[in-house]
Amino acid sequence: MLFSWLRSRRRRALAAGPFPAEWERLLVAGVRQVAWLPPDDGQLLRGMVAVLLAEKRFEGCSGLELDDEIRVVTAGQMALTALGLSVDLFDRLGSVLLYPGDFKAPRSATLGSGVDIEWREPLEGEVSTTGAMVLSWPRVRAGGRLRDGARALVIHETAHLLDGLDGEIDGAITGGDGRWEEEFAVCRDHYAEVLDEGRAVPFDDYATTSPAEFFAVASECFFQDPHPLWRFDHTLYDLLAMAWRQDPRRRVPASGGARRGG
Template sequence: MAFFLVLLLALAFLLWQIAHPLLRSMRRARLRRQPFPQAWRRILRRRVPLVARLPADQQLRLKGLIQVFLAEKPIIGCGGLRVTDEMRVSIAAQACLPLLGATRDYYPGLRQVLLYPGAFVVDRPFNAAGGVVQEQRRALAGESWAQGQVILSWNDVLQGGAVADDGRNVVVHEFAHQLDQVKGQANGAPPQPSRQDQARWTTVLQAAFERLQAQLAAGQPTLLDPYGATDPAEFFAVASEHFFEQGAALQDAEPALYAELARYYRVDTAAWSSSAKR
């Protein structure tokens, strides 16, 4: 009797393993087909003007991504913050930009987004003089954890979304880290389709990273935010901000880097401003 019970449970688990992806896919397709709420459209116009620069077909796809994201990823207020639809839609719109072109899952490792009213304080260890490890308190605008959380400051989300072409977007930055963290710790090399793609990515991004460091050391002006020179993981996240907000400028300044990001994200952001309907 116990043997048949175990066999029945194993069969049920196998059927669930087979059916679950199909049911999830059907549910997501149903969510994408639902009419996009008019109130949400107004939020996008007011809070995320970058959306208006997208071609019409990509705007439609982004809205479908937003609907699935908000159905699956809870956004939880912290520090006494009450989360509103304005906050949820603003975050989802920017978080889904990196999913716009490529066929990727909806950040499968992400369990929740934690939202603070403003910059949040964290304690981080650092190596002091003499090799002594000490705690350093820092105020952050955002943080991505491989353990399934993205933490954001609403004030910084607002600022990042308000200007569509300044190359600064904390949501895109942290969700680029999420893509990088699919395999574990972020290192600036998110998974690629093949070894050849991975090798090319490493070569191109490492060269651009070292070029940014050299330009800053020489006191030269740079398009890319200096924070990108911190390490390869931050370079990828910073480059992603500029890719989505300043595609044409990035293509001019760093054509090889732009081409690599365009291959990875499967969108040509340099063409957005010229093709979008105002």
């Protein structure tokens, strides 16, 4: 109780403090969406960035040397995604690990025969149950500059984090009344049908892997290129707006957010 009171007092002080000019330059250059935020939201985002940079341990892996650009651009995208919720979304996250490219994560399993096997799975990013977000820095940078289409790694991993708040990363969002999950399942079926018919879909078909991946990949598109997503499926857009408590369609230019970065 005392700890949380002290923490929120510290957070208020961090959020109200001056935002260094160098961070400002890096944030605006590296997180293109910041320029489209209304002033109040922009201020909120900068406060969240200051809190994340103070509270989370950012670490470079496999020889990646961290600098302010990497820290500010990564925290900026985390804050953008959580803007309608709260920086509390990241409370269980201790570290943000950044790699110079895609990386291989150690995996192990026991086969039915009782034999243990180990292998390394190539990944762009992941959120681990031990409280770390692991990211490929080139993909983080591309997402912030809107140069990766509707993809954005930080948004993807933050979506898994939100999804996992209820203990399970399963595409079901905490606080839903059951109707959210039902309508979300209908949206997944609709997406799969359109894909089967060979028609265009606004986001990557990696979404069909599982309900959790559908939520994460659709969330990337929701933030990065919301207009095609809304035209594709109004209900899906509304469900995502409910989950994230944001309406990016109001700020991202209709000409297509993802394409503006070139």
